[in-house]
Amino acid sequence: MDRALPLRERKKLRTRRALADAALRLFSEKGFDAVTLDELVDAVEVSKRTFFRNYASKEQVALAAQADLLDAFVADVARRKLHGPLLPALRDSMTAATRRMDDDWVERFLRTRQLVVTTPALIDYSIVESMHVQRRLVRELEPKLGIDRHEDVRLRLVGEFAISAWRCGAKNWLADQREGERRGGGRAALIASVEEAFDAIPEALAMSASAP
Amino acid sequence: MDRALPLRERKKLRTRRALADAALRLFSEKGFDAVTLDELVDAVEVSKRTFFRNYASKEQVALAAQADLLDAFVADVARRKLHGPLLPALRDSMTAATRRMDDDWVERFLRTRQLVVTTPALIDYSIVESMHVQRRLVRELEPKLGIDRHEDVRLRLVGEFAISAWRCGAKNWLADQREGERRGGGRAALIASVEEAFDAIPEALAMSASAP
DNA sequence: AGACAATATGCCACTGAGTGGCATTAGCTA
């Protein structure tokens, strides 16, 4: 916990984190739908009101780990000077952000994805959240590329592609490790999966029915 | 109304349609959040239970027109024999489906999109629904391409791209017509917007930071 | 036509997510 922060902030972060941890644990144990919010806030000894000041919904707290990565990704893009092809640059930002996460984040993220894949409500919310990230991404890229037309189709598409590739990569990471593939469930495997998905984009575009 | 159907089915379709119409009207008039489900089912003179046998949520009934198109799109893909490049084929299915919709569908869809763009909950749900379509799309394509690996990255990406392009196209269609562009708000303009988005995909991929 | 089976509907009570208001507490500042 960051000792530089004032006490009040640290405390707030602690409850935030405690909520996310308890949520992941409880949801994984009993199933997302079987756990009520009252149960969750009771476990953390916090009022429901406080919960909603930290997270907008039951779904959001379950995906805290995922949000941590995506925030780091957007932050990296915002920080980085862009030059050359855009999509590879976004891929690099994503892998860099992934590399920079804490070690225990990988564990948290793995459990998060395991939870998501078995919970329809979370599958949907995960997509919604990634789309919000896409919008933030485009908003960061616009000034960097000198594009003021908020409607530029190409830029929005690039954003969608990057997010799509990440989703596919993350999905495959989990699938791979479930069927005991060569790759383990670690950080390196995640990065490899995501890079693989990014790199498959040109092939995907060129896909043809006659020659599968 | 299809006279070939048995009476009971026709009646069911009538209430379904009445619900969607009333929803679009009420939501547009008073705002999505300001209309309760009780209000809606009261206007159609149907019980809340009946509503939920027809639509899974308040959001879903608002997007009935959009779902009609996407269903037709998937049906067209399922029907069509594929040969040659995949993405253009999907684009053709989408435009063909759009062309085949009733005339009053265009009106309904326009009002739907106007509603969506001003309602955060519907923006999100619209994305969720389009993602469900992406999954159905991939499931239709797999056997046609002789791909049994459910995890083929490329195929999933193609599905995502097609849906992304459609979303961008539909979004631009509305934006264009709001600022009184050359293109009107009609069916032809919608098709043009969507085709434009599909055709922008290669450029989007090739986008570069140095040469915007 | 009349009875029966199947299915759609209505009604009602209930759960649980999410919100607003207001009093209280805890951390910061002088």
Add this chain to the structure above:
DNA sequence: TAGCTAATGCCACTCAGTGGCATATTGTCT
């Protein structure tokens, strides 16, 4: 220590969505 500010807790409330069961409506079979 006193006082200010922001976070928290508590309570009552709305409303989406569900389950169960009785009722009505339609298709079918004799």
